Amino acid sequence: MDDARRPGPLKSFAPADRPAMPELSGERVDGDGQVSLKALRGKVVVVNAWASWCAPCRAEAPGLSRVHEELQAKGLRVVGVNANVSVEAARSFEKDAALVYPSLHDPQGRQLLRLPKGLVSTVGYPFTIIVDPEGRVAAARIGAIGEAELKKLVTPLLPT
Secondary structure (H helix, E strand, C coil): CCCCCCCEEEEEECCCCCCCCCEEEECCCCCCCCCHHHHHHCCEEEEEEEEECHHHHHHHHHHHHHHHHHHHHHHHEEEECCCCCCCHHHHHHHHCCCCCCCCCEECCCCCCCCCCCCCCCCCCCEEEECCCCCCEEEEEEEEECHHHHHHHHHHHHCCC
């Protein structure tokens, strides 16, 4: 694996130490309404920041869709946060990658500036944040996340 695809550090938090995940909301990339994390409270939410020009983002997208589809009935939701200035480029990525989850269009990165300081670097993509049902950050991965690692992180948070 080359350096561009090597995942960065994983940060995980014990329940008592989990910071609150701020509300991220706005227009969906596909133009089909709004995305709001607050509306997903009670679910385990995987927030994945991506851009269409990001090769690791393209590589991880199919796995994110598979995990979303596999665990959706158990209370998991994947939400993308797209950094493209061009909504057309973002829509093309969604179509090419056959994404099955919605993405928030955040071309200026204003939504991501609300994240707790030091959680992730918002200048590089991709990164993924796992939010527990109470709306707190359970884990964050800088860089691409694999399907097996994602399942390992979210499964303990899902209702049994």
